Structure formats: C-alpha cells, structure tokens
Amino acid sequence: MKTLFKRFIKLLLITLFLLAAVIFISDYWVIRQSKDHTFHSIDELPENPTGLVLGTSKRVRGGGENLYFKYRMQAAVELFQAGKIQFIIVSGDNSIREYNETRDMKNSLIEMGIPEDKIVEDFAGFSTLDSVLRAKEVFGQDSITIISQEFHNQRAIFIGKNHDIYALGFNASDVPKGYGKFITIREYFARVKAMLDVYVLNTMPKFYKDKEPFPNVE
Template sequence: MTARVAAVVAVVLVATVLLVAGANAVVVHRTDHLLTARAEALRPAQAAIVPGSLVRPDGTLGAVVRLRVETAVALYRAGRVQKLLMSGDHGRPDDNEPDAMRDAALAAGAAPEDVFTDYAGFDTWHSVRRARTVFAVTSAVVVTEAAAAPRAVDLARAAGLDAQGLTTRDGGPTGREVLARVRGLGQATLRPDVVGGPVLPIDGDGRTSWARAPGRVGG
C-alpha cells in the first residue's frame, strides 16, 4: 500500500467514525428526555406503538417482541394509553408479526376494539409514519428496548407524532443500533415515502384493521 493510498484510507476511516459518532450523538441527545422505563413517568397518549420482531412459524412470539407486547399491555391496563398499535411485517404468508402480536395482547386481556394491526410496518420508519398517516395517531408511546428507543422516538417525532419511549426490561443489543442510528437519522431528515392505505383512525374500532380473525397463523 502506497503512502497516498494509506492516507486516503485513513481519511475515509476517520470520516466514517465521525459520521457514526455524530449521528448517534444527535439521536441520543434529542430523545434522552423522552425515554423512561417507568410507565408512571409518561404523559397519557392515544396509543402505544409496538414494533414487530421475530415471530416463529407456529405463531409464538420471540423473546424480544414478547416483552414489547407485555410492556405495552401493562401500559394500556394502567390507563396511560387508550389503544395498542401492533405494527410489523407480513411480507410472506408464513411471517405474520402483527396478528401474532395482536393475539398475545388479546390473551393478556386487552379489549379487541382497542387493538389495531398494521401489516406494513416493514421497519421503524414505516411503523411510525403509517401510525400518523394511516391511523391518524397524534400522540404515542413507542415500546421497545433501551438501545432501540432513541432511534424509534426520533423517527416518531420526525413522522409528526408527539412521541415518548417506554423501554422494556431487556436492554437489547447495542452494537447494531450504533449503525442503525445513522440510517435512522437519514430517514428522520429526508422523511421518505411509505406504503399508504385507507385511513383507519386510532380512535375507532381496532377490529377494522384486522386482516383475519384471531388465532390463525400465516395467510
């Protein structure tokens, strides 16, 4: 490697480190005061937004999303939110995050009319932006792990929501979030379009958003 090439590589590495560090600093700084692990510290909001994660082929929830749903239901039962919005991926018939999350919330005692499903929550930006445009949510609590919460709340506020974050007991892995915040800051800045759909206001009946009856796995 020549001295010139080595210098270029060093400049690129320094620039990358500065970009990653800067993006993380911005996202964490502007959301730190909006995050808590205590439900009682939150202002009341219209809905809890629960981003999807691993759901097994038999419809059972992975550990990460199970904790998100449990935390959101506890928040709902405490009266801090009026509705639950289960937002996840249903890109394949055998991968239906929202219905599995909804079924778990119903089994935990949430009223059917208070549980909404969003089948196009392909990533966090889609989940929070569609919460605003499709479900007409104006105030929300995003329920996720401590590592992911700064990015999720930052995106929710960029989407036009009066958003707070409630963190689950599981802190979650932090390594990949360091890079995810760079992408998240880009989405919060550029605000790309998301998949649309008919408006289903969050103050209505959640069952209008269901694609199928509870208890059925897959398509």
C-alpha cells in the first residue's frame, strides 16, 4: 500500500510539474510573440483602418457594471476620436436571445458619440480566436487594431500573427487589483489553449465561410 501511495504522489508531482511548465512556456511565448505590438499611448499607436473590440458582458453577476466592458468602450471611443481608426467591429457572443454582447457594445458606442454607420456588428465572436479570425475571413480585414485589456490583446495578437493578420493592440485601462482574480487565472489556461489551437489543432472559427459586407475604407 505504501509503495502504491508513493507512486501516486510521484506521478502527481510529475503531472503538476509538467502542467506548470506548459503554462509557463505558453505565457512566455504569447508575450514574446506580441512584443512591441501593444500600446498604452494613443500618440505612439500607428493608424489602422479598422478597430476590433473584443466582447465581454456589460454586467457582472449580480447586475453591477463590468469594468472590463466600460474601459474597452472608452478606449474604442478615444481611438476613433483621435483618428487612429475609421471603423469599429464589435465582436461578441450572441448565442442566446437574452445575452447579446455585440448589441450592448454597439449601443454603448452610439451613446458615446460614435456614428452608427462606423460600427460593424459581428454576432459570432464566441471566442477570441473567432473574433480575430472572422475579422479577416468574414469581413476582409487583415490589418486591425485590437481593443481590450493588455493581457487579452497579447493573446489576440498572437492568434492573428499566426494567421497572417497584421494586428496591433490598444490597451484599455486595467481593472483594480483583486477585481478580476478569476480572469487572471483563466488567462493562463487560455494561453495554453491558444497554443494548441494555433500549433496543433489548426482551429478555425465556428462560422467563417460566409462573407459579410464591410464599409469602404478611405
């Protein structure tokens, strides 16, 4: 019995070590691949015809304001008003009738002064990979500025870079420490999945074969 227990502990430790190594390598590689492509300063950010806002819920559980959503909307408006982007794709989950990230983002941007004809809705942005690849495959945009928090932009740029998309990231304001603990932990595993999607599984969006019209870029 003691021998079996020792073998179990040994196997458990090896498994945990390998898992930690995979997480560390994935995190390092995503950061390295996106280096020099994310920006905090609008002045330093190159112009790009199209901005891509990655979706999230407008409200947190309990009904309170989602700061991730709020700061992404503010960042998108700042870029548009500064002339850094001409159009904004709002890409989010619309898988159930009562939940519509895309429509919430569009309505918020309009309320903040963005003309409706400058906003393009992507209702099939079920994941970061879906949103980034659909910008190219569905809307024909292979040069985009991704708008989200820095950690999210890094992963999105990594995905885009490996699918021949020229992607920059404008970093929306981060949330206060402690606000997004679960999001931070989840991101480590999301980076592992992104590595698998890109290098092993060759994952494509759930819907990407039907093309959608996109406004003419000046």
